[in-house]
Amino acid sequence: MNSRKEKSKSERHKDIAGKFGEYFVLYYLSKNNFECVKFDYVGIDLFAQHNEDESEKWGISVKLFNTQNQTKGILKNTITKAESSCKKFGWKPYIAMVFDRENEIDIFLCPTYVLREDGFLHMSKTKYRWSFREEYWKKYKKHKDVHFLSFKLDKIKWFSPNTPNGN
Template identity: 40%
Template sequence: MKKSTRHSKITGDFAEALILYWLSKHGYECACVDHTGIDLIARDPASQKVMGISVKSRSRYDGTEKMSVNLPPDGFEKARRACDAFGCVPYYAIVVDGGEVIRGFLVSLIRLLEVAGGNQNGMRYWLMADRNMAAYQTDPLVQQFELHTAACSWRDKIEVRETARK
């Protein structure tokens, strides 16, 4: 499947909206922000903690779903600075669309740096292998969800209708 030339931008916008939706659905007061380092601000309904969330997303081709999400170190510092300015705790949300599932993760920056692979002061990697998925599932500090998609034939039906009109 060939993706559109704007698919990376669309994926990022979708991921931000999806995380915002998921937080709102679970009682968080939240909003999109246009600020270097963070994309969303949310207040946890249980603890009243205010989170500054940097959203990272990837759209994977079939067979590449287990590739890690690369997290450059400059993003961590940008998130920290933005959160200092707004008096919130830095968090990362990671959304990966791959195969027939969209996975979303929400984790504090502190916990992310503890569990992500890579170098302490260099590139970090949110690992997506089966063993990592199992570890995230049992980690109480990693919130996550999965949306399962099903194959549809909307495109095929459009092509059939257009052919029938000719």
């Protein structure tokens, strides 16, 4: 049993957080010279094409994780679906993993083949397992094909737990 008490959230938080992850990845790609769009197809959430290299067409599956636990898993079937759909369109399959940590949000974006590289992630029968231990994060960030973005959430003045107006 987890000894940390989880903060109360909206009943729709999971859906809202997932959409936030997708749109933040879209924002970042757009800011970095990609034409991109929300795309609803089996295993693919986003499509992106680089403006200076039209051969760079990506189908991206976005997964958002709350990091209360030490490991998170991505179903192998999720990757298979994304790769199969991308093959139909002639796109490169990518995965964007958005991690909602207590006071920061981290995003890893990489081609799906990176997940299968020997020693990159732990694998079970059904999942690719992502560890949150610091030594693993250093390894993930150093990989030549992994794009990494992080931003801090600083509360200057925000809602207190019992008062909607924050006072």
